[in-house]
Amino acid sequence: xxxxxxxxxxxxxxxxxxxxxxxxxxxxxxxxxxxxxxxxxxxxxxxxxxxxxxxxxxxxxxxxxxxxxxxxxxxxxxxxxxxxxxxxxxxxxxxxxxxxxxxxxxxxxxxxxxxxxxxxxxxxxxxxxxxxxxxxxxxxxxxxxxxxxxxxxxxxxxxxxxxxxxxxxxxxxxxxxxxxxxxxxxxxxxxxxxxxxxxxxxxxxxxxxxxxxxxxxxxxxxxxxxxxxxxxxxxxxxxxxxxxxxxxxxxxxx
Amino acid sequence: xxxxxxxxxxxxxxxxxxxxxxxxxxxxxxxxxxxxxxxxxxxxxxxxxxxxxxxxxxxxxxxxxxxxxxxxxxxxxxxxxxxxxxxxxxxxxxxxxxxxxxxxxxxxxxxxxxxxxxxxxxxxxxxxxxxxxxxxxxxxxxxxxxxxxxxxxxxxxxxxxxxxxxxxxxxxxxxxxxxxxxxxxxxxxxxxxxxxxxxxxxxxxxxxxxxxxxxxxxxxxxxxxxxxxxxxxxxxxxxxxxxxxxxxxxxxxxxxxxxxxxxxxxxxxxxxxxxxxxxxxxxxxxxxxxxxxxxxxxxxxxxxxxxxxxxxxxxxxxxxxxxxxxxxxxxxxxxxxxxxxxxxxxxxxxxxxxxxxxxxxxxxxxxxxxxxx
Numbered sequence: 227x228x229x230x231x232x233x234x235x236x237x238x239x240x241x242x243x244x245x246x247x248x249x250x251x252x253x254x255x256x257x258x259x260x261x262x263x264x265x266x267x268x269x270x271x272x273x274x275x276x277x278x279x280x281x282x283x284x285x286x287x288x289x290x291x292x293x294x295x296x297x298x299x300x301x302x303x304x305x306x307x308x309x310x311x312x313x314x315x316x317x318x319x320x321x322x323x324x325x326x327x328x329x330x331x332x333x334x335x336x337x338x339x340x341x342x343x344x345x346x347x348x349x350x351x352x353x354x355x356x357x358x359x360x361x362x363x364x365x366x367x368x369x370x371x372x373x374x375x376x377x378x379x380x381x382x383x384x385x386x387x388x389x390x391x392x393x394x395x396x397x398x399x400x401x402x403x404x405x406x407x408x409x410x411x412x413x414x415x416x417x418x419x420x421x422x423x424x425x426x427x428x429x430x431x432x433x434x435x436x437x438x439x440x441x442x443x444x445x446x447x448x449x450x451x452x453x454x455x456x457x458x459x460x461x462x463x464x465x466x467x468x469x470x471x472x473x474x475x476x477x478x479x480x
Numbered sequence: 481x482x483x484x485x486x487x488x489x490x491x492x493x494x495x496x497x498x499x500x501x502x503x504x505x506x507x508x509x510x511x512x513x514x515x516x517x518x519x520x521x522x523x524x525x526x527x528x529x530x531x532x533x534x535x536x537x538x539x540x541x542x543x544x545x546x547x548x549x550x551x552x553x554x555x556x557x558x559x560x561x562x563x564x565x566x567x568x569x570x571x572x573x574x575x576x577x578x579x580x581x582x583x584x585x586x587x588x589x590x591x592x593x594x595x596x597x598x599x600x601x602x603x604x605x606x607x608x609x610x611x612x613x614x615x616x617x618x619x620x621x622x623x624x625x626x627x628x629x630x631x632x633x634x635x636x637x638x639x640x641x642x643x644x645x646x647x648x649x650x651x652x653x654x655x656x657x658x659x660x661x662x663x664x665x666x667x668x669x670x671x672x673x674x675x676x677x678x679x680x681x682x683x684x685x686x687x688x689x690x691x692x693x694x695x696x697x698x699x700x701x702x703x704x705x706x707x708x709x710x711x712x713x714x715x716x717x718x719x720x721x722x723x724x725x726x727x728x729x730x731x732x733x734x735x736x737x738x739x740x741x742x743x744x745x746x747x748x749x750x751x752x753x754x755x756x757x758x759x760x761x762x763x764x765x766x767x768x769x770x771x772x773x774x775x776x777x778x779x780x781x782x783x784x785x786x787x788x789x790x791x792x793x794x795x796x797x798x799x800x801x802x803x804x805x806x807x808x809x810x811x812x813x814x815x816x817x818x819x820x821x822x823x824x825x826x827x828x829x830x831x832x833x834x835x836x837x838x839x840x841x842x843x844x845x846x847x848x849x850x851x852x853x
Contacts, residue, residue, distance in 0.1 A: 280694055281694075282690060282693055282694060302499070302696050305694065305695060305696045306499065306696055308694075310691070310694035312687055312690060312691055312694070314687065315686070315687040315688070315690060315691045316686030316687055316688050316691075317686075317688060317691075318511050318512075318515060318683070318688055319515055319519075319682065319686075320514065320515040320518040320519055321511055321514060321515055325511060325514060326511075328507065328510075328511075329507050329508065329510075329511040330695065331507070332503050332504055332506065332507020332508065332510075332511075333504050333507060333508070333692060333695040333696070333697045334695050334696065335498070335499050335500050335503050335504065335696070372691075376695075
């Protein structure tokens with residue numbers, strides 16, 4: 227862990243809207259080949275931070291380096307090496323999945339086989355389907371497929387599991403872990419702490435545009451326990467989600 | 481040296497030089513074209529709508545037209561001109577009547593024109609003399625167009641030395657010759673305005689454009705790619721309308737394929753100018769439901785006042801200056817001149833110039849109000 231190399235470094239990031247400070251002095255680093263989680267309530271500045279790193283939004287001040295490229299000076303270079311999944315983004319209307327992948331391949335200037343991309347996210351059966359006709363989990367998997375087209379070094383996933391059923395959620399965790407294991411750094415935002423605990427190597431808690439904690443999930447939990455925290459209710463060996471999965475099965479419902 | 485090489489290497493893998501804007505633009509054009517072809521509203525506005533009008537007016541007007549042409553007593557009837565006239569199927573030659581009888585029929589408009597063909601003295605060529613009647617102006621106009629067409633015919637041209645015409649009527653064409661360019665113009669207007677406005681608004685609202693911005697694509701590629709697709713679609717629609725008009729309703733194309741090419745070039749200019757309206761609307765509309773009302777404010781007046789259905793000369797004089805201010809008026813005018821009178825693009829440079837001025841004005845506004853996010 228100690229010798230990890232930072233692939234993203236954010237220093238004193240500030241984003242001001244007219245009369246509102248969305249991000250006030252964020253600093254953190256994301257290491258190569260890790261799954262890094264940005265956690266926090268709605269409006270804490272997670273999405274704003276992501277979009278500034280993704281070069282989609284201007285910052286007010288601060289310094290951001292992504293794989294050696296500065297967001298100020300080399301945004302085009304950054305776009306080439308990142309894959310972006312936006313919260314609630316749509317896709318070009320009236321096109322099927324293969325055609326959408328072809329479009330993105332053209333936009334990135336990447337030569338890929340669309341079907342292979344769909345196979346990576348297990349959507350080969352839906353090749354001729356329209357994006358609108360997909361289920362929630364399938365939509366998210368497709369979005370992730372579009373982030374992989376340019377073989378990026380880093381992918382950004384903004385709340386990829388929001389609104390998914392437990393099966394689809396677990397299935398997406400597996401996919402994200404596979405992508406990381408294949409050598410891609412993953413930056414993810416989520417509202418689900420069980421997800422962050424299972425998935426993320428390190429997490430940062432963002433609150434009112436500031437980072438209030440940053441560590442591995444284990445360390446953060448240990449720290450809280452050592453401070454004398456106790457749950458009101460004794461934890462059982464399984465929770466209700468385990469019951470749900472046990473009753474309804476592991477296979478995807480879509 | 482060593483350092484130099486290292487720097488170059490570190491730059492090359494992701495340097496902007498490796499990225500091809502043309503590939504991105506064409507990928508967008510392809511995607512957009514596919515999308516348009518599958519969009520029912522685009523197909524309805526560009527093709528079905530104009531075709532219905534052409535069908536209606538085609539059957540109302542041009543289809544049943546028959547022109548009675550009196551053959552001046554003593555004229556040569558066994559000549560290629562007469563043969564060609566009969567072959568058109570629209571013209572009935574009336575013979576075997578005295579000069580006095582013809583004069584009466586002409587006066588009443590029962591005969592639409594008189595024709596006299598004589599072999600010129602000391603020559604193999606013919607001299608054609610046509611007399612129209614003011615009692616039947618529109619049919620006289622049609623005859624004129626038919627004659628025009630015939631004299632452009634290669635086999636006939638050498639044998640006709642001269643055409644003498646008198647009582648030349650105003651520019652009244654076949655119904656289809658008037659209706660089709662108007663419908664074509666309106667088709668270009670609606671596909672340019674509605675299509676562009678809807679696409680850019682919905683791409684913006686569904687964050688498709690934002691997702692594009694996360695790729696290395698340039699903004700100009702997005703606009704140009706979309707433009708290529710829309711122009712391509714509009715031209716296919718235009719070609720379809722022209723060919724149906726020509727082969728089913730006898731739409732006049734004076735110089736055949738060349739005329740079609742000229743018309744398509746005008747169509748390209750038209751749709752580019754009209755797309756500017758679409759960019760403006762996509763910028764000022766807050767939601768998709770606002771697109772049709774704003775688009776109609778732009779398209780409906782032009783639909784009614786730009787000589788789509790009626791010649792603007794038929795409008796009251798106070799209305800005519802408004803008509804003459806609208807861009808569609810000039811596109812329609814140029815189309816008719818090119819198709820029917822066989823003029824080249826240089827001959828309609830005035831109309832083209834007005835369209836270009838409109839284009840500059842529209843795009844100046846579009847650049848200000850267009851929103852990416």
